[in-house]
Amino acid sequence: MTTTTLAAAPAGRSPTAAALRRFRKHPAAVVSVLFIALVVLAAIFARPLSGHDPNAIDLLSARTGPSGDHLLGTDSTGRDVLSRLLFAGRISLGVGIASAVIAVVVGTLLGSIAGLLGGWVDGLVMRLADVFMSFPSLVVIVVVAGILGPSVLTMVIAIGLFQWPVCGRIVRGVTLSLREQEFVLASRATGAGPLWLMRKHIIPAALPPVSVVATLAVAQAIALEATLSFLGLGVQPPASSWGNMLTDAQSLTVIRSEPWLWLSPGIAVALTVLAVNFVGDGLRDAVDPRSAS
């Protein structure tokens, strides 16, 4: 009965259109897309929007609350919190996207190699994935940053490297199921190379599920960056990041009397990560209708 109902789906309704239709049924995901667009625009136009140099120190107006001149107040050295927040958005989004790209590239490569070659290579890659998955990335990056010294590049690479296994497993699964299918066998018979197979068959088939994990990877990377910077092991001052803007707030006096210092970057990172996760969640239901019901 299932096959007959599938065959009966009205013609002209492409999978993409159907996925879009299902995605739009998620109000939270749709609102999140708009919110993320807003965050991206704010980060791009940080300079004209802020009206202040994010690193301009003005000790005379240090630790002032929100006012007409400084909408979100100033920090302990009199820097404008709003402009630091906007510029920090660039770093957070950049780190998030760059790490997700690394994770997807490494995952796609290793996953399709494992799936195409099979045998001991497959076993080795999957075991490697298990090992990476079972280590808490934050703790490992703390150790690595402790020995190599904190740097944004190290952080991006490390976050990306710890996120590849999810993507790798999906691509491997897709590759394995494709290998069974006739048209791939046919293209192999005509002498198609593995790279051609990847581009023509594996990547298009893996794209929907991978887009879901890539989105979730972006969210996780933004949260990780903020946490590491909060601990002083990520983005180093004077550059601002949503995480290191909260580092100052580790004293009770700041928490009590200068809430604008920690509330705005905290809310920024929480809402952004939440929005990206909502989009990922909506994408998952859109791409894989079975997971929704």
Add this chain to the structure above:
Amino acid sequence: MTEPLLQIKGLSVDFRTDDGVVHAVTDVSLAVQPGEIVAIVGESGSGKTVTAMSVLRLLPKAAEVSADAIAFRGTDLRTLSAARLRAIRGGPVGMIFQDPMTALNPVMTIGGQVAEAVLLHQRRPDRKAAWRRAVELLGLVGVPDPAERVKQYPHEFSGGMRQRAMIAMAIANDPDLIIADEPTTALDVTIQAQVLALLRKAQAETGAATILITHDLGVVAELADRVVVMYAGRVVESAGVRELFAVPRHPYTKGLLASLPRMDLDVDQLDPIPGNPPNMAAPPAGCPFHPRCPLARDRCRTELPPLLEIGVGRSSACHFHDELAVTA
């Protein structure tokens, strides 16, 4: 005739899906007399399992069930409270499912599961007595060394032994009605015969009426008193087993019989019905069987044939059932 044990009237079941409403069962009526074995026959997707599951309200929540009557011994099962329905499930009505591998709980011992069936219907729950009864029941259904094997898990049982355990659960509380959904389909051919024999024995000993759901006419010939043939969610023919096998009065039944391997014919002459069952979200107009029917003509494409009484205890939903009576 006495009051039927089970009476279903005008049963329809719809499922809402992304591709529209699927009419799994449409306007099915069925009566089972005490002690009789009624077989419901049809291809997969014909609505026979859905019909049986709707009796004890075991369909998933997505199913929309409507019926003029579903009555067991005169009790309306449609509106019965959940608690009173549970007293009937596994009590006077026992069920046997198709795949004994997945129908048994993998992390519970066989004994635990059989004893649970007993325990749930004891007036005063007594674990020890339930366990003793479980051992007794397993012995009854032919599980060797039951006192030891009660402690084993389903994966330690063979397929046939698992189905015996399922039957033990179904007859645990001396039911008046057993609903068996494809009880032998998942089993090896040699085991099928043993399980069928056991079913017949269980039926004879308990005197329970049985609804036997199957696509296997061989099973029907061996066990059933009466046959209800379903196609595309509707009853298309119903008759006593001898009459039906002798003179099928619906082209679908005739096709099913022709596709049955027979001793007196060459295997090459096996004659399956051409085509596929219809898409239930968009069934064809007129008679649902007309696209596959050798007798189909214009009237069949526009007019749905009603299920009409065509003799004593037999009915057919074909415009041209008379022709079949002659040709056969």
Add this chain to the structure above:
Amino acid sequence: MGAFLVRRLSINVLVFFLITIAVFALVHKTPGDPIAMQIPADQLNSGSADFIAQKRAELGLDRSLVVQYWHWLTNALHGDLGYSLLNGRPVTELLGERIGPTIELMGVGLLISLLIAFPLGILAARRRNSWLDYGATVVSLGSVSIPVFFVALIVIYVFTLKFQWFPSSGISDPTNPGLLDSLHHLVLPALILGFGNSGPFMRYVRSSMITELDADYVRTANAKGASPRRVVLRHAFRNSLIPVLTVIATNLPQLLAGAVVIEQVFAWPGMGQLAVSSVNQHDYSVIVGFALLIAIIVLLSNLLADVLYTVVDPRVRLR
């Protein structure tokens, strides 16, 4: 069962050795003389050149990298992780006194996360697509999305500064010690850690329960006349535990990540706080010791997952 565990154990041991090589490579990348990490600072400062050269030979530091690795590894496996560059105390001792508070925090945090995840996950699975299900999804996404340190700051603002209900620093009050005082200090950090980890657990419980509730044996239990409560708790729940327990065990190290941050914010004297302060003060020998400890914890968690798997699933147990 035995063969399965032996295979898993041998894989884990192999992985552990690979990780020690990676850690040793990191040690080699540290600035400064490796001998400083392996003998106490006062001996290093007061010792004669001969003494240091002798130590160097003992530790194999004048030999090849392989020999150095071997010396380092055997010492580490005997519990000798070198000495703090900062205060000269043995690293094993430093880590040892920090493990207790971390285990306490993680244990209670885990308990809280399970107390949130199991009821919510089961309810969400039973009432799929109800407002309760959506609510549970939002809670779980929130727990994954809102960084632990931000939750901690909000909680401190509300419960320490506004209401003054709970302390926000340390593990106990030296002027007023006791069980009640310890619990009082534990409440906020453990709650935050528990909340932060409840999201993923809840989703696993939910999806695993959904799979099991759709299983054929659940229909069998219903057909026997079992109550919904019995069907969920006796049948579906026990089956759903098989994957969920494994996931929880493999996720224990993730709990440690949350603990690192929370210990920092709440000045909780655990391993995480030690690690972060050692990183900030470039105390490499302590960082390396911490790294090895993490590797051990991860591998033990994996092993625990394997053992749990064999215990809860009779199909594996009896193989």
